[in-house]
Every structure is written in C-alpha cells, then in structure tokens.
Amino acid sequence: MFIRLGYDIEFEVPAPVAIVSMLSVHPSRASDLRAPDEIGIEPTVEVTSYLDGFGNRCNRFVAPPGTLRLRSATLIEDPGTPDPVAPNAREHPVGELPNEALIYLLNSRYCEVDRLSNVATELFGAGAPGWGRVQAICNWVNTKVTFGYQHARPTRTALDVFTDRVGVCRDYQHLAITFCRALNIPARYCTGYLGDIGVPLTLPMDFSAWFEVYLDDRWWVFDARNNMPRIGRVLIATGRDASDVAITTSFGAAILTRFAVLAEETTAPLTAAPGKSAPA
Amino acid sequence: MFIRLGYDIEFEVPAPVAIVSMLSVHPSRASDLRAPDEIGIEPTVEVTSYLDGFGNRCNRFVAPPGTLRLRSATLIEDPGTPDPVAPNAREHPVGELPNEALIYLLNSRYCEVDRLSNVATELFGAGAPGWGRVQAICNWVNTKVTFGYQHARPTRTALDVFTDRVGVCRDYQHLAITFCRALNIPARYCTGYLGDIGVPLTLPMDFSAWFEVYLDDRWWVFDARNNMPRIGRVLIATGRDASDVAITTSFGAAILTRFAVLAEETTAPLTAAPGKSAPA
C-alpha cells in the first residue's frame, strides 16, 4: 500500500521568531519513503536539521515577519496491515527492562504519574499483567472520556483528563500513558499521520496522537482514542508526552492561520514533489 | 583543594524492588576523582551501570527484601574557586542556540513554562538580556520564597512555589528554571554535592540542587536558594527537572530509614576506600 502524506500550514509572524518543527517522517520509517520528505518553507530560510535526544528528526529555522508557510507532500510505502495485536505479550519486571525504556516510567509535564499512582493501582492493579492490562486501560479511558475539539486546551494534564473526562486525542493518550507508567509499564507518546484507511471518515484530517508501550521485548502501538487496530499510521516523533513532540514550537508569537493535513491511500507510487502538490 | 565525598543511605524493602540510583559523580568530573567512586550495596546485588539520555551515570539493580544499604566514600580534586560570575555574559537568540540546548526551553513535570510565561515576561521581560536578567530572577526567587524542610512536598511544581512561596532547595531552582525558560534562556536542573566550604554550616548535610543556564556559548551555575557563588560543587546529574535526576528511584516500596551525606574539604589526598569509611 502507498500513502500520500502532506501538510500545508500557515502562520502570521509579527517579528522574527525561532521555530522548531517535527514534521518529518520518523527515521524508523525513512526506508519506506518513496519520495523525498523535505519541509518546504516560504519564504526561503536557512534550515538546520538534527535528531533530538529521543531520535526524532527536527528542523529549526528563524522565520522572518510576515506570512510563513510550511508544506510538504511525500509518499510512503506501508504494509497496509492493522496495528498488531498480541494478547500474550507479557510485561517485564522493571529489573528486566532495557535502560532506554526506564525514562518512560517517570513523571513528565502532562503525565503526573505520582499523583495518579494510587488511582491506577486501584483501577488496574489487580488485572493480569501484560497486554490485557494495557488494553483494559485503553478501554477504560476510551469509555470514560468524551471527545470534543471544543475541549482542546494546551495545559490539560492527565489528572485533568481523569477528573474532567473530556479532551482531544492527545488527552486520551496522556491519561493512558500515565496509568501504564504508574503500573511500571513503559509508555511513550507518539505523533504522526493517521488517515481514515479502512474506517469511515468522521473528522477533518489532523495529525494524530497515539502511544507505545514496551511489552515482551519491543514497543507496541496502543491508541486510547480510537481504541481499535488501525491501518496506515506513519510515525513522526515519540517522546515522554506532547511537550516533547509538538509539531511546531515557536519561541515567540506565530499565529496559526491555516492548517491542513493529508494522509490517504493511493494506488500507484507516483512521485510527489514536495512544495508542488500541496494538500487541499 | 580536595573534597571528601560520600553517602550512607538505608532503606527497608518489603518486597523485591527495582531501583535506579544517580549517586555517581557526573562523567564531566570523573577526571578529577582521586579515589574510586563506586556504589557499595549491601546485600550484594548485581548492578548495571549506564548513561541515561542526559549523560548522567546511573546504576540499576533489584533489591531483595530486607535492609538495603547504599554507601560510598571517595575523594575529588577541586579548583577551590567559587562559581564563576560573568556579568557580561550575553543571552543567545533562540536561533543561535545549539540543538542540544533547545530541550531546556520546554515544559517539564515541575516546570510549567506555559503557565508561568506571562508572569515571567511581566516580572523580567523588560530587564536587559544576559547574565543580569538571570541574576535578577535568582534574586527575586531567593527573596520571595521562604525555606523550610517542613515545606518539602514531592508534587510541588514551579507554579505552586510561585503561589505558595515556600519550599526546599529544589523548589527554588524549579521556579527560577521556569522563569528562565519562559524568557527563552535554556535552563537545566542539577543535583550534586555542596558542602559548607567557606560558609557557616547551618543545616545537616544533604545533597543539593542548583541549576545551569546557557549564556555566551556555555553553561553557567546559578543557585536561587543560596544565591551566592559557592566553592566545591560536585555535579552528580543534570536533567530537565527533579523528575529526571532523583538520587534514587524505586519502582515499588522502599522506606528510607537512614540518610547521611558528606562533602568536606580535606587537606591531603588520602585514598578513601568505598564501603569502609562511611560518612557519619
């Protein structure tokens, strides 16, 4: 399966501002790209590309005053299979976890493991360890939280989601991640493309959030918002929570004026030229 | 100058528990060590040593039920000079910062940059950029916050410090770090040894917290709690905030029953044998 990917984002920039973007396909998927994946920036600015401490591809640049447009279009090959399900995947005792996984057990900005630790134990502590327990967490979060874009709020933490029971996709994942960590299951936040392949289209396309947990010697995708195996996730970045993987971080004012994202199946591997066929 | 360093910490462990410790002198100071710096653990357990994503030396092990004792004693050579002061050190525009410094501008568990951004701008935004502004932040925090061990609370965030105006040393640094980041000055949390060299002894020895900011192409020490140049800081770990650099993190119950830390000047480079001359 081939998936066309792209975005077209505009800001009004009142004064020169440094911006870091995480809009490139994750290095772990780079070999699947069938077209260049380069950020197109108007006006032309000098861009530095680097990997952050989590292994994500970042671009940084200083935007001049005026309209800033970020866009790209590329093509990726995808197995076209749904997220794997492994009901027998087992939890590792902390002592067995790889060193790199340990940081994903700790507190982070939106995931107050300390404050939700007792709740997590009460709700899920008695469950059988392993895949089923993570799935139980996703089921709980998915059932209890009501989705709504009107509920989007940049400062909402997992504790807020737990009490207020409303949110957008990132809020679902933050609460599920926090519960997992409280049970000593490493969990990390993911952002990327997720089109409507195989499911009815319900909402305007956006970047999506999901999370990964470490079970049975590898990381597995879970998604407390959609809570079903999906086809065609294309990872952009992983981190401790949404703080680490913002699509764009501007260190000063930049007013979003346009936002369009594309991720759709395409039959033929036609080359998409970045900066030419912008998504609608 | 030579400084004797050591610690002697005991826990009661009810059930086997995985523990990560950050009790080793930071790799950046390893060449100053004049004696081995190895963690002594009783009972004997298998220990794995690794560097975390921030470059800190970590040890991990699984403690069996019963009494767990962690101790060490070592010796380090130190220039014996106070923290450098560079009133002319300039701030970098974000666009000039090194890639690795950018993460220290973001939100973290105890440092809600988003929520204190307006306050920081109102209090310090009009100040001349550079060293003086960071010093102004330290002066403000040092003056406004009242110290007290009775105010220690593991869940207190920078916002809590700002509103409640009480705390222990980590709280001072969290608030100052948050203000710096809100002004686009990279700031990272530090933990380490800080004896009473050159100052009157006022409190029982403990590990200490301070922070570093990135100005003029390097990291500089600031300390909103003591707020004066000090002699003899020995860095153990740096991270985004206290979440990243806990002295010990236990993934399950471990009750602290003894805690002693030593950092004192000594005249001769006598070798200290770890596990033999425990600090009083």
Place this chain on the structure above:
Amino acid sequence: MFIRLGYDIEFEVPAPVAIVSMLSVHPSRASDLRAPDEIGIEPTVEVTSYLDGFGNRCNRFVAPPGTLRLRSATLIEDPGTPDPVAPNAREHPVGELPNEALIYLLNSRYCEVDRLSNVATELFGAGAPGWGRVQAICNWVNTKVTFGYQHARPTRTALDVFTDRVGVCRDYQHLAITFCRALNIPARYCTGYLGDIGVPLTLPMDFSAWFEVYLDDRWWVFDARNNMPRIGRVLIATGRDASDVAITTSFGAAILTRFAVLAEETTAPLTAAPGKSAPA
C-alpha cells in the same frame, strides 16, 4: 427608562431531576418591576420559591423526563444612569467593616485568595487604598485577559485565569474578586441582565457577570470584563463566586438545548405577560 427582560431556556431531561434556578430579579430590585416576574415552566411542575443564605430568590422543582422549558418576560423601570463612579470612595480597615461583609474576604471555590495573596500584594499593594486601587485591579485584569467563548470552562479558577490569561466574563470577575479580597477589600460576585444599552452590540445576549466591592459604607459595581460604567444592569443574584449563583443547578443530567436572553430598552411600560412573549 424601562427595560424588557426575559429568557427562554430549554433542556432535555433524561430522568426526573431536581433543579434550582436563580432567574428571578433580585429582591433589592423587586420594587422596580412593572410586570410580574414569574418563571414559566413547561411542563407544569410544582415550584417552591425561597431566599437562599445570600438573599437571592431561588426556585426549585423536580423536572420530569422530556423537554423542559423555562421562560419569562417582564419589565423593569431603571434610572437609566451608568454605574456610579466615586473616585474618592475609601477602603475600610477590616476592623470597621460590617459583620456581613467579612465572608466576602474569604476563599471560595473559584477564588483562591490564599494562593494569589502574594501576587495581589506585589501588583497592587503599593497603590493608594480606595476606589482607585479597585479600578487598577479591573484595568489590569481587563488588559491581561483575552476574552473568548471558546475558552469557557466550568472548572477554571482565578488562579487559572491568572496563569492562562483567557476566559469569559465570569473568569474576569473571579480574578478581580480574588485580588480585592487578598487586599482585604470585600468583593462579591454578581449575575444578572446587562443589555447593550448605550454601547454597540457585539455578542449574542447572555446573562452577564460583574462584581461588587464594599467601599465607603456601601457596595459598588465593578466589571473587569467591560471595564466601563454601563447602563441597565439588573441584578439577579450575588454570592461568593459563580458556584453560589448558577442560573440553574441541576442535580442530575439535563442537557441544555436552547438558550436565549433578552434585556432591551423599551419606550413604554407595556405590560409583558410571562410565558406569552418569549424573547427571540
């Protein structure tokens, strides 16, 4: 001047639910009414009317399942003069305040006086006591907070307004009230009608919030949202904060499906019959 007042509110009620409404004109304005001010409820239910501990007129009833409609239309005579301004009104030392005013110095659900006390002192403590200081508080809040219905959130407290700087009219008043109380100026929350008399109409009509402070032996109206003297406020209820004076409080599910409020100047004292001429 005569003002036509009215509302037309509908809920879908899934199961019988007790409701308390504060939709009657405040007893202090009852003598100005030129038509009956009775709540019209469909379907017909038994209604109990009482004064709460703050002196507000409340109605309570149990709504059956189905559509619930609350409406009324009445007429009030109003002096047609703007909110009084008394730049020389002085603050009372707490020792001089009437007993009844003291409760309006305390913490309440949305007004964390304790947590914002230091901030209030830093921002306004040096100002000359009296009217001017309250006005300075309103100016500050009005300037710093950005209005937006998309920012409405029932759990937002004064501290949240202070950090996040967004909100709807109740949020402005909560922050201003909290600052006043922190300075020992009694402040209470008000809800009522406020039409667009004498000002350009900008938003769909809604009930409005303002607040009152006790200066110079009486209560005075302030409004940190509009921050200008207005004509035609008709008080419904006062309390410690929005918790005490919700237009409707339902003790169980009741989904709001229609909400219209009317408050407009009319030239002649035509009698408005409740339940007949519902507001558009």
Place this chain on the structure above:
Amino acid sequence: MFIRLGYDIEFEVPAPVAIVSMLSVHPSRASDLRAPDEIGIEPTVEVTSYLDGFGNRCNRFVAPPGTLRLRSATLIEDPGTPDPVAPNAREHPVGELPNEALIYLLNSRYCEVDRLSNVATELFGAGAPGWGRVQAICNWVNTKVTFGYQHARPTRTALDVFTDRVGVCRDYQHLAITFCRALNIPARYCTGYLGDIGVPLTLPMDFSAWFEVYLDDRWWVFDARNNMPRIGRVLIATGRDASDVAITTSFGAAILTRFAVLAEETTAPLTAAPGKSAPA
C-alpha cells in the same frame, strides 16, 4: 457527664490586625454550658460578637502590636453517649431536601464537587443509598489516606487528598464531604472539641474536624478520620468547608506562638472561671 473545655493560644502581632475568631461553643449547645463561655483576650480589646450566615458565634476585634493571648475555660454538660448510628437512615431525593440543605451540595473552596463527581459515582454510585453509603465513603477515605501532621498544608483540596492520600483530620473530612455532595447527599464541615473520652490518647490535644450529613430529616455526625462513634464532641462551628470555620482568621500578619486545647471529662460541675484556669 461534664467536660471541661478550654484553649490557650498566643500570637505575636507585628502591626494592628483585625481578627475573627470562632472559639465559642456553638449556639446549638449553649444550653448545655455550665459556666460562662467567654473569650479572654490579653491585652484587653473591644470585642464584637455576632452570628455569621451559617449560625456560628464569631468574635471580632483588632489586636494591637505585641503578644496576643486568647484563652478560655468553661464547662459543658454532655449526654456522654457516642455519636448515634442509624443504619436505616435513608437518603432524600434532592427534591425533598429542605431549602437550607441545598447549599451543602455545592462546590466550595476545598471541596471540588465538579472535579470529583465522576470518581464518586464510580466508587460509590452503585451502593445502596442511605447511611451505609456514607459509611462506605468514610471507610474508603479512612483506609486510603495516611495521617500525618507533617502533611498539614493550608491549600490542600479534596482533589489533592484524593491523589496524594495524605493529610490531617480536615483533609479526611474534605474528601468525604466532596464524595457525599457528588452523590447529592448534603454534607457540611464541622469544627469543635473532641477529647479522648473512651479512647486511648494518641496525640496532643487539638481542635478537631468532623462532618455532618443530612439523612432522614436531620443532620448526623460522621468522622472519616476517626471513623468510629465517639463520645464528647462539642461543636463550635459548621460551614461549607474549613474556609468558613477557621478557629481564627487574621487579616494581616499574626504569628502563632502557643497553642493548647483542653477537652476532658470531669466528675463534678465545678465552675471554671474564664481567664483564670487556663488549660495546660
């Protein structure tokens, strides 16, 4: 049974400060007093006594700079019976509650009913309504929260107690009250004397907190901290939460330097003279 009651409290007052005290026995118990219950204040100041909106006896005065001493000793007759237990007491539907009870269903400073409503329903919503459900709430809170004076913190809310699981007696009651209100059971905070009559003495005497719920046409005592029927409670004040019934509220600086409370059984109704036999 007769109970000797008293207190001896000292403050250092740096500048004249208005103080409101709630240190008198509640009007509902006035007829049981067997000696005068008057606050003794040194130095002599003019005192105004009044009932607040909750029916509590308050004293207010302005303390001059210097040492302020508040003390009293009195005697009360008490039935000597434990708190009544009525397992069959039923809950009222909200529609049946008396008007005055409705305010005790709402949010207040320390009781965020809105934020804990879902949790309360999940934990206790399926329980049989009535006495047993309130008792289940007390059992839960009593079991889950760990007591410790080192955990005292004036800004801790019910939500903080729920997440952090530590506190002093007021914290226990705040959480239990919030759960009750979320289930539409009116609950109000109480403060008063509670000696160690019939139980082993464990802690230095202090004023105590408990709460009352409205079941079966009256208010009943519950106590999530002690969680057992006790003998000899002497009510001082009730309110929505601890904000309303602080023993003393000072509107400016007043540093507590001495605090002693007495409530002990005595065999004979010897008259205690206020201001003469201060409690030890």
